[in-house]
Amino acid sequence: MTKTIIEPFKIKMVEPLHLTREEDRREILKKAGYNLFLVKAQNILIDLLTDSGTSAMSSEQWAGMMRGDESYAGASSFYKFEEAIRSITGFRYIIPTHQGRAAERILFGTINVKDKFVLNNTHFDTTRANIEYLGGTAVDLPIPEARIPSDEFPFKGNMDVSLLKSFIQEKGRDKISLVMLTITNNSGGGQPVSLQNVKEVSAVCKSSGIPFFLDACRFAENCYLIKEREPGYSSKTVKEIAQELFSYADGCTMSAKKDGLANIGGFLALNDENLAIQEKNLLILTEGFPTYGGLAGRDLEAIAQGLIEVLDEDYLNYRIASIRYLQNGFEKAGIPTVKPPGGHAVYIDSRAFLPHISPEQFPGQALVCELYVKGGIRAVEVGSLMFGKKQSDGKEILPALDLVRLAIPRRVYTQSHIDYVIEIGEEIAKHKEKTRGLKLIYESPFLRHFTAKLEPLF
């Protein structure tokens, strides 16, 4: 047996990368207000901003694109899409949407979240924003280990079940619209949720009569990590694990831009007929007829095929190995990461890495800027800039962690690209005390990280 886990695919089509020089990147960054969301993609060498919508599609997916049935109603592509989702999730009603957040908006628009709570292991930012926009309160109930980046607990995506029970008891069942589990827990470091935890959360919800949904964006990676780490699952297929996992939930939201291996798309799936009728009505108002929901027939084909390919265990083995390799490389270079490795990204603990930059001075964003200047790499801050909030007295309320996420697009970069990223990390680690903090000079009232402008401190 060789120890190198190779990419289980070969390349049929290539896309050139644009090389830039360090002095050009300094200028580009300055013009973009030290915000990588505002840098043109052509000026990025290795784009690890997100694993969302950035997957390379397979020859079978492209073939499906050609077969797409573009009929307005009842397209054959929809039935293929529906069948692919039903065979994994078992849910009765499958509602296509143009991406994950559209599924969230439709779900929260029908279950009545106003003046109520939605509980989650950790809400993703669009999920939280959709709840808050409709007058609800999003509450995160992660287990305590989730807040300690160096803790090696294998399922740091788990929800704290005793907190869940006491929250329901304290506020009353009627005050809680929904309980969700985000698999994997993206904002908490891409960490998986165990099947045991899914079962326990499901049982609490059933006994209190509260609907329980999954945010299933990265379900295949989560299920592969269950196979690797949870006792009793090593001989099951990832698909069987996924089927069991979904069987405990009443429904799910999904961004097919992640484990759907597609560039656009999503869905909402559930068992409750009344809710499904209301959701389809809302869908017609904003997304489209229920057999396309804001997607072209060709997109439905790409997702249907992507959902088959994402459960291929050679693919998942390679993907998780590649993330682990990058994480080990960083750790060896003295860059502290969130442990153990998650499913789609490596998260750097930037407060621990850059202790000379205080949390008010955005150590995560400072590191994001350094990765770009030194290597043309685009990562994203998941910390004070993304989650911090300015109070009326001008002081910032800061989150518990300042992370930098390097999300790996699926099937896009090769091992030598990953080696290059590690080399840039080593370079930054050698001179890390030179990295400067930043100050905010512009912010929008919500989701501020997308448009914020910053300036380096001297």
Ligand code: F0G
């Ligand atoms: N839920 C989770 C856990 C996500 O990670 C995302 C998107 C969404 C919902 C929303 O899905 O983008 O299709 O509307 N995450 C991307 C990311 C944007 O970079 O992590 P969407």
